[in-house]
Amino acid sequence: MPMGALSWDGRVWRSPNARELDGAPIVRLDCQRWMLVQLQGADHAGDWLWLEAATDRLHWADLRRALYARPVVPDPQPSELIHE
Numbered sequence: 001m002p003m004g005a006l007s008w009d010g011r012v013w014r015s016p017n018a019r020e021l022d023g024a025p026i027v028r029l030d031c032q033r034w035m036l037v038q039l040q041g042a043d044h045a046g047d048w049l050w051l052e053a054a055t056d057r058l059h060w061a062d063l064r065r066a067l068y069a070r071p072v073v074p075d076p077q078p079s080e081l082i083h084e
Contacts, residue, residue, distance in 0.1 A: 004017065006025065006051065008063075008066045013025060015043075015047070016049070019043055021039055021040055021041050022040045022041030022042070023040040023041070024040070024066075024067065025038060025040065025067060026038045026040065027067050027068070033052065033053040033054070033060075034050065034051065034053070035050075035051040035067070036048060036050055036051075037067065051063070
């Protein structure tokens with residue numbers, strides 16, 4: 001398994017090797033203080049991360065919220081709703 005930091009900047013997830021992921025990591029096992037996640041994308045096919053709260057207790061809750069959050073889909077602009 002890769003070692004390092006999984007990061008989220010509010011727009012893009014980055015793997016421990018700092019490459020952008022094609023989407024959010026998929027939570028496959030959640031034991032509250034430990035999580036097993038699978039990375040997405042051609043560069044990361046088959047990559048798994050074992051995450052532990054003890055690694056960064058201060059940000060653990062933030063990481064869990066980010067992993068379970070759904071992406072925000074912007075509302076269509078009025079001009080996009082008009083079909084002629």
